[in-house]
Amino acid sequence: MKQIHFNEVVPSFLYDSADYESEVWGNSFVLNKGESHLVSAFSGRGKTTFLSLIFGARKDFRGTILLDNQDTKGLGLNDWSGLRQDKVSMLFQNLRLFEELTVKENFLLKTQLSKDFHLDQAEQWLADLDLKDVLNRRCNTLSQGQQQRVAIVRSLLQRFDWLLLDEPFSHLDKENQQRVFRLVEKRVAEEQAGWIVSSLGDKHGYTFQREIAL
Amino acid sequence: MKRWQRILVLVSSFVGLLLIWISLALYFDISKALNETERLFGDQYLVLNKRVSVFGALGMGRSGFSIEEIKSVEDLKGVTDVGEFVSNRFRANAIADFGDMGPLLKTELFFESVPDRFLDTKPAGWKWRPTDPDVPIIVPSDYLALYNFGFAPGQDLPQISESVAKMSAFKISIETPTGPQIFNARIGGFSDRINTILAPLSFLEYANEQFGLGQREAPQRIIVASDDISALEKLMGEKGYETSEEKMQMGKEKLIAQRILSIGLILGFFIVILSLGSFLQMTDLLIARSDQEIRTLGYLGYTYSQLSKKIFTQIIRVIAISFLLAFLGGIVLRWKLSAFLAVLVGEQNVIPSSLAIVILFAILLSYAALVYWNILRQTKRMLA
Known part of the structure; x- marks a missing residue:
């Protein structure tokens, strides 16, 4: 999936408001694979919505979104499942980990499906993010920051053309933020993928190729 | 959960x-x-006849079913079908000729017919035509049982299976003014349902037409198919019709x-x-x-x-x-x-x-x- 086209997309929460100034909503633009993007805005401007529309988790919008040349409105449930298996991966703001399950079981739910990566790979990446000996711990026994890093690793455990990270640093200190950047950069380079990070405005000391203000 | x-x-x-x-x-x-x-959930078949009266025994007026009487049975609740028995109106003998192997056996014979839909077995060649080589006959299963378990052991004779019995051939001799008419016959099947000697309806109609004496009479017996015999039982009590008690009980x-x-x-x-x-x-x-x-x-x-x-x-x-x-x-x-x-x-x-x-x-x-x-x-x- 090389390109993502937005054509005059307006999400449902803006149907009733006449004037909004945004580089995204109501405008047309293209995102290219292989580039890093930062989407920044204050709370409530629709950062999560923007990523969810690309991911197919929300479908309430006007206008068209094309993934390459495919209109997302023409995609069925199974098409989306296929895309999520090896084209688009997403880190959710609320992480969406299975709290009752162990870290290992959470990873297995991903690796059993796509089979491109193994647990020892995940364990290595956890170590890269300064997390050790957590594989057999249940997620609800981990701190927010630890859970966030587990969720990041899970989102990297598949092939992808696009990586969508929704506020990935909210619970991380500066050092860990840098570790995440290094790991993500490495994985994105391996996959030759594009990535989009949403943020409240902070660039976290990283230089993105493209910055979009919502 | x-x-x-x-x-x-x-x-x-x-x-x-x-x-x-x-x-x-x-x-x-x-x-x-x-x-x-x-x-179990099929129809029950009952053969009805009228109680034989003293007059009937004396040969004064037979006890046949009139058209109205048959209609009243047909109209009963639970009755799905009614068929008339046709009897032979000619004198007939069965002859088994064993040639040199044994004696010539000869016995008087009667036939009855019911519409095919009431049969529980239909032998090959049951649709009889005058050009057919032989006439299939259906015999009650009880007859074979009677022979196998009653007669044969006492006479030191072998028991006979249904399939062996079906191989036995005999001749039917019908008396006519111009001398006997001979038909080849065979046992085509055994019936549990109808306790009489059955010939194909087409044969009996043909023979009655050709050799019959006297007029066609009202049927002496009728066969009734029913999925609920309670109404029928009531009518039988009123009109004095009879049937096999055993079947009724069943x-x-x-x-x-x-x-x-x-x-x-x-x-x-x-x-x-x-x-x-x-x-x-x-x-x-x-x-x-x-x-x-x-x-x-x-x-x-x-x-x-x-x-x-x-x-x-x-x-x-x-x-x-x-x-x-x-x-x-x-x-x-x-x-x-x-x-x-x-x-x-x-x-x-x-x-x-x-x-x-x-x-x-x-x-x-x-x-x-x-x-x-x-x-x-x-x-x-x-x-x-």
């Missing part, structure tokens, strides 16, 4: 299935006991067995449908409660059919356990009641008829299919 919900659903589907299962098994037992042809017993089994089957299906309802509700609940988990798995890339299969494998266990329990429970019950069953329907296998097992499995499959379809529907809706 809560433990007590699971147990409640399990128990209700178990009870429903057990009821269906033992009713089905008993149905096939009784059907078998009533022999292959007289199906008809009543059949009716009672039918009622009991029907109630068992209907009740069983009713409970199974109720438990299916609670099963579907249970899956709805399970899916609704796992809303977040299902969505997350969908975001990880699982398809709705993969998810449905995962959910289904959890629920199928409850279904499988209740079916297994009902299956085994039914067999244990049969085993415990085998002495009682033997009195009712004769010795039976502890394992019921394979057809009953097939039907139980068909229910299991449709049950599981419905539950799976519901899961698929719910999961799809959730991921949309």
Whole structure:
């Protein structure tokens, strides 16, 4: 999936408001694979919505979104499942980990499906993010920051053309933020993928190729 | 899913299935006991005649059924069909000629015919035409039994099977003013239903036409097909019609067995449908409660059919356990009641008829299919 086209997309929460100034909503633009993007805005401007529309988790919008040349409105449930298996991966703001399950079981739910990566790979990446000996711990026994890093690793455990990270640093200190950047950069380079990070405005000391203000 | 919900659903589907299962098994037992042809839920066949009066015995006026009388039987509740017996109006002999091998046997003979739809067996060549080489005859099964178990042992003669008996050929000699007319005949089959010597209707009509003496008379006997003999029984008492007491009694017993089994089957299906309802509700609940988990798995890339299969494998266990329990429970019950069953329907296998097992499995499959379809529907809706 090389390109993502937005054509005059307006999400449902803006149907009733006449004037909004945004580089995204109501405008047309293209995102290219292989580039890093930062989407920044204050709370409530629709950062999560923007990523969810690309991911197919929300479908309430006007206008068209094309993934390459495919209109997302023409995609069925199974098409989306296929895309999520090896084209688009997403880190959710609320992480969406299975709290009752162990870290290992959470990873297995991903690796059993796509089979491109193994647990020892995940364990290595956890170590890269300064997390050790957590594989057999249940997620609800981990701190927010630890859970966030587990969720990041899970989102990297598949092939992808696009990586969508929704506020990935909210619970991380500066050092860990840098570790995440290094790991993500490495994985994105391996996959030759594009990535989009949403943020409240902070660039976290990283230089993105493209910055979009919502 | 809560433990007590699971147990409640399990128990209700178990009870429903057990009821269906033992009713089905008993149905096939009784059907078998009533022999292959007289199906439990099929019609009962009764042969009616009028009580022979003193005048009839003196040869003054025969006791035939008038058209109105036949009509009044046809109109009864529970009567599905009525057929008239046709008798021979000529004198006939059966001749068995063994040539040099034995004596010439000769005996007077009579025939009757009923419409083909009342027959429980139809021999080859039963549609007789004048050009046919021989005339098939149907003999009551009782005759063969009488010979095999009554006559043959005393005379030190071998017993004869049905198929051997069917090979025996004889001649029918019909007396006519111009001398005897000879027809080749053979035993074509044995009837449990009609206790007389039957010839094809076409043969009897032809022979009566060609060689018959006197006018065609009202039928002496009629055969009645009925699925509920209570109204017929009442009319018979009023009009003084007679039938074989044994068959009448069997008809009543059949009716009672039918009622009991029907109630068992209907009740069983009713409970199974109720438990299916609670099963579907249970899956709805399970899916609704796992809303977040299902969505997350969908975001990880699982398809709705993969998810449905995962959910289904959890629920199928409850279904499988209740079916297994009902299956085994039914067999244990049969085993415990085998002495009682033997009195009712004769010795039976502890394992019921394979057809009953097939039907139980068909229910299991449709049950599981419905539950799976519901899961698929719910999961799809959730991921949309």
